[in-house]
Amino acid sequence: MANKHKNIVDSDTPDFNALLGKVGQTKDRESFVTLFEHFAPRLKFFLMKGGITEELADELAQETMLTIWQKAGSYNPAQAAASTWIFTIARNKRIDAFRKNKHFHVDIDDTPGLVDEKADPTEGLDRTREEEDIAGALEALPEEQAYLIKKSFFEEKSHAVIAEEEGIPLGTVKSRIRLALERLRAEGRINDLWD
């Protein structure tokens, strides 16, 4: 299984799904440190892109890694690639930090009924592969489409806010998002992104 996996993903890249699984199942510190060394600096970049100070981004990245340690037991590789799962933790952390009042975001991981426990663990390979495909397809998008998607995620702006800020008609923003998603589906081989 390990060899098969190496063929699919860049063989220099650690298997983050597996490392996260080890942290969850056995509280393996070495795996956690590898995850930290890869993801914390990227989380910091991500958080800084949203406009907060380096110091605060550093702090939030640390908080995110700590939460990852605490919640890794509920990580399911069939549901999401490790970086997706980690992204959602950082996203929720950011929402909590900046909204004056607590947000009532449903936390899928805390809701056992919503996680499909019978899911096939080899689907984890598909999730990682899919994410690689998405990333590649994102880079290939026309500039005005990639820009909208990045602005949404990095700057936490809804399409309506982006339209208002950029002085673009709302319909144009939505069309560009739709076109971007159609292209991601076609080039990224993601079947159910847009049905």
Place this chain on the structure above:
Amino acid sequence: MNMADPLKDSYEALMLGYAAGALDAAQDLIVSSHVALSEKGRARAARYEALGGALLSKSCDPVEMSAGALDNVLARLEDGQERASEANGMIFPDKIEIPDNLSQAIAEIIGTPQWENYIPGFKTFELPVPCRESKARFLKAVPGVKSPHHKHGGVEITLVLDGAFEDETGTYNRGDLIVMEDDYIEHTPVACEMRGCVCMIVTTAPLKLTGIASVLNPFIKQ
């Protein structure tokens, strides 16, 4: 190429915003409730979150962490975890089952709600989610009633919690989320004959009115 479908475009754009953490408190609440109730909502949220994951792993360059960062975190690994607050035992009117996050939000914001009279055929209660741009309310329609024509400005997001309603675009059941924006035509939702419909509705005023545009960029041409 697919024809543009304004309702679908609005729904997909909203789900992307949700995955990106871009929604305001009221919108986030209604969408996360939709995600809790709907397999389609869960699948959409998961797919757009995968976009976030791809951006994190491929579009984020590493920025060096502060000197003691790893040690700080390692030192805290043994800390006790904050217990998630227990869901309050708030019972929604008519004993309709709602997701835990929504139940908790209602309990914290207003305690136990009660229906109040609204316009003929409708009862309501407001949920004052702390939020500058949007308002949330719950609506109960008696069977067969038509809601009056109104043109939407801004955004209106509706989540069906019980029963069904139908309009010229289709029939919507429990868990379904409908997003209507400025560019959508007038509609007349009709409560389903079988059972009255109970919904959560979040309305967001046009951004021009709330002054967000001018706050963010005074040089935008109007």
